[in-house]
């Protein structure tokens with residue numbers, strides 16, 4: 074392979090970069106082999122780079138390779154003399170409260186917590202649930218699990234008791250690590266109380282609850298183990314388990330069109346490699362940079378680009394506990410100035426919110442340290458892209474609009490480092506990463522070739538960071554991702570390939586909605602609504618929302634024997650809040666007499682989506698409806714939201 078010395082950095086010579094990329098694409102396995110040797114410390118080298126069997130949804134990278142993820146993320150850096158370098162910068166919710174944690178300190182804390190887990194009987198392969206605020210303890214807990222070979226499963230601290238209980242029980246977790254309260258934007262959320270309500274639903278499931286005293290305000294339960302005390306009493310030295318490249322590192326639940334959220338299993342070798350490679354490559358990470366991904370560790374972005382990618386690269390990574398508007402809309406930019414941040418990675422929903430507050434909040438702070446600005450989670454509107462580029466980045470920064478998914482573990486498409494020279498395309502993910510071969514398929518499964526075309530986005534070859542299975546349900550993994558179009562991974566997204574061959578993601582083609590970058594299945598919201606005694610049936614759709622990207626509109630048929638009150642809509646929103654979390658609560662509830670259905674009884678969501686989006690001239694063909702007049706009634710009711 075040519076140009077192998079600098080595996081990821083852009084050479085000054087653009088032609089070289091293009092040749093290098095093309096060369097890597099000729100033989101991705103050789104590329105990953107070389108990367109895996111360079112980037113990871115193996116206890117035993119693998120004997121095969123890749124060994125897949127796509128017909129069975131089986132993906133394997135670096136077979137029989139042995140390593141330890143915590144050793145790669147911590148000890149290696151300490152041993153090479155970088156123990157005093159800052160690993161984490163904890164930017165607490167309280168403005169002005171910042172803590173620097175070195176690699177040496179990270180090592181000690183992770184070891185202490187690893188020992189606490191061992192004392193609690195956690196064994197290699199066991200699942201440990203983490204329901205934690207965004208503080209260094211979340212990182213300690215993740216890496217402590219990795220240290221002993223346990224599988225962590227983080228539940229975003231905005232999920233409700235029902236969602237937490239479902240995840241603990243599906244993952245069969247015996248140990249839970251939580252906090253008394255979390256604090257975001259000055260608001261406290263009683264995590265311990267919510268966890269308690271969750272545990273009451275699954276008696277006997279969890280044998281130990283470790284509690285971080287984030288605020289120290291909630292008295293512990295009788296059986297709680299106080300995390301700070303237990304860690305202080307534990308040894309700062311711990312052994313690292315030897316794990317197989319294909320052993321589980323974490324489970325993370327994500328929503329699909331149907332059924333309960335799926336626990337995707339990510340494994341140790343390939344995932345860590347992909348996290349490190351993409352972090353360095355797409356964010357142009359250089360040693361000494363201060364890198365800030367502002368996502369929460371409860372989502373995949375936090376796993377890969379707050380924790381594993383930066384730490385495997387020995388970077389300094391910011392742990393941001395707050396929200397973009399606290400104490401005011403200059404929080405991000407004040408932090409950029411104070412910490413001299415070089416890369417900032419956030420979500421369009423935050424940018425839309427900040428853009429509305431005006432440019433002064435941005436301009437009063439020095440942002441000259443910034444080099445790369447990243448966006449993730451949903452399509453970025455071109456006007457927001459321009460604001461990010463022109464105002465925030467002062468036209469000096471590359472915009473990394475990264476398309477990927479919980480399932481892919483890391484970035485799959487992003488404008489290449491050359492994009493700024495070729496001409497940026499606002500809102501386009503543009504180029505596939507090395508080893509990623511996107512295909513556009515028609516609903517008939519035929520590939521749509523050439524440029525200036527649109528279709529269902531599939532990926533031909535598995536990449537090292539992809540999820541390996543749905544925990545406890547491999548059949549579901551195969552059915553969801555690998556059997557729609559045999560041999561290809563189906564993303565659930567649609568995409569366009571423009572006249573120059575660049576990709577533009579057009580959004581989900583299934584019943585998944587994206588609310589402030591949070592992924593939700595419409596069926597999940599519908600089944601929550603059914604928990605209200607008055608609900609007979611409902612249909613939930615997304616509609617364009619100027620801050621959240623998509624808002625949630627619920628069309629609800631009440632039971633004949635239920636008499637609605639002025640409070641009914643509010644109660645319905647509350648049911649969803651309890652069952653899933655506040656972010657899933659519908660923005661609109663419209664009570665309807667009937668839903669548009671085909672003669673065979675299938676709800677025509679397409680029509681509801683158009684009505685909710687106020688695109689009343691684009692309702693399309695209504696002739697297949699059993700009762701076309703239903704549509705008029707719904708349009709009439711929709712007026713209350715205009």
Ligand code: WT7
Nearest residue numbers: 449450451452474475476477478479578581592
């Ligand atoms: C879905 C995945 C990737 C981590 C955060 C979300 C949408 C994601 C982009 C982007 C347009 C995007 C897709 C995808 N999405 N990034 N840059 N442009 N759409 O992970 O919760 O698994 O959601 O988010 O629809 O399928 P996730």
